[in-house]
Amino acid sequence: MNRRKLVAIAVTLILLALAVYFIFPFYWLVVGTTKDVGQLFQKSLLPGVPNRFAENVQKVFTYENGVFFKWLGNSILYATVGSIVGVVIASMAGFAFRRYDFFLKKPLFVLVLGFSMVPGYATTLPLFMMFRNLNLIDTRWAVLLPSFVNIFGVYMMVAYWNQITDEVFAAAEIDGANDFIIFLKVGFPNIIPGFITLVLLAFVGVWNNYFLPLVVLNSRARMPLILGITTITDPQGFPVYNLTLTASFFTILPLLIIFISLQRYFKPQLFIG
């Protein structure tokens, strides 16, 4: 066998080994949903015999009078409304930075970007104090409002709007369109792919955000899935591993479906590059 072929085989082996590492937890999670606690403690890599999947699903769905569906509904509400409102607002702000030359443009842009780097763990605490003064703690607004500010979206939107040439805007202006019509009818159709990408990224971001709801919510009825599933216990307060796993499975299932069906929109977006 020649050297080139050996290298190709070695590369394949490395890639396969890494694939096992990246896939294994998914496999183990799915297998875990077919077991009760006793079967989980048997530490096998194979599905449970007898298969407890249907039983686990039924237990998760009926847990605390179906609170699971409230969590699911909350997650859908927070992620859908938060992502769309946030990106629409960001697209307007991005348009302003692209289209106009205005006073304080650069300082404003640097200020906005600068605050995008402030960690959530530093802002969430004062946000909690502010919401407490406004009686917004433990309301859905406390989770929704912060997701409307999508600073990364503003930055990306400026980049997307930059791709539209000045000629397009100039032509529309000569036709007598006002600025809002230009934004909506002339500009917007051109940035739709970018818009979808940002909405998807924001959707996943809100869906997966654990820390904010952890801080601002108390009632289980208002929790999103990601927080709700960590509160599953038996009546004595002990963890129920098989139910937590099954609920985790249903938390990531929508994400996987979205990712797989809309793959072409999931281009990695980075501040530069």
Add this chain to the structure above:
Amino acid sequence: MTSATKRKLISTLKAYLFLTPFLALFVFLVIYPIGLGAKLSLYGQRGARMWYVGFDNYSRIFRDTRFWEAFKIPAFLLIVQVPLMLLLATIVSLLYETRKRDGLVYRFLYYLPYCIPGIVAGIVWSYIFSDSMSPFRPLLDFLGYENMKILTRPSVPAILLIIILWEFTGYTAFVIYSSLISIPKEYSEAAQLDGAGFWQIAFKIKIPLLKDVLITLFIFNAIGAMQVFNEPWMLGGLVVLPNNYTPAMYIYTSAFSQGRFTYAAAMGMILACITFIFSLYVLRTATKQVLRHRS
């Protein structure tokens, strides 16, 4: 007033009309809370009572060894996980390039963990490594290590390393790969004609051109390392970890378990400053890249 100034005034008005929704929410939900946090950090607190103490909290934090101990994990991630991941991701992205046919499948599979929330990753991996459920347990027993526990406090950093590499390596490799394929083919073809091999081309030509992307990725991961919370938080369900295991955990528990809000606010400010210093490079480049000057 010249007509140029007049035109600028009009476009300023229009620009701010489009900016209003964003700026209003930005001030209300970002600037004001940070200002409030900065103000609170200068107050002492007992229960609901608060009084001004100047920089007292900061000087106490400076002497609070528990706060600085919390940076052990971020430091470990910064020194071990981030460079290891960038190296691994760079190698993987170079391997992607050699695979024109099945590369797509690998890119897809490796990227998948990035969609999984840190909390779920923490749940699944902590179960995989828990001594009551781990599929590795029978293997260790078989090899004669019956008494060696898998999930112990000393093993948590290694487990965090495995989880975080699992979450972000595929994504990172994809980002690097995206800029790798934008490098003109002529560069490596010319080098190949001069007799350069795969690794020579990789190290002498491609990796230097990836410098900007690698620096940006390094900074974002360094910022992520400073803020790590979800994964150790979930591991804490199965192995006892101190409440100052990471800075974010210490801030959260100080505020919400112990009710020391103003002290936690001051720690938040320090964490924010550290993060801000890390991010300066990205800010500069990002501003330059997007705000082109137009006449």
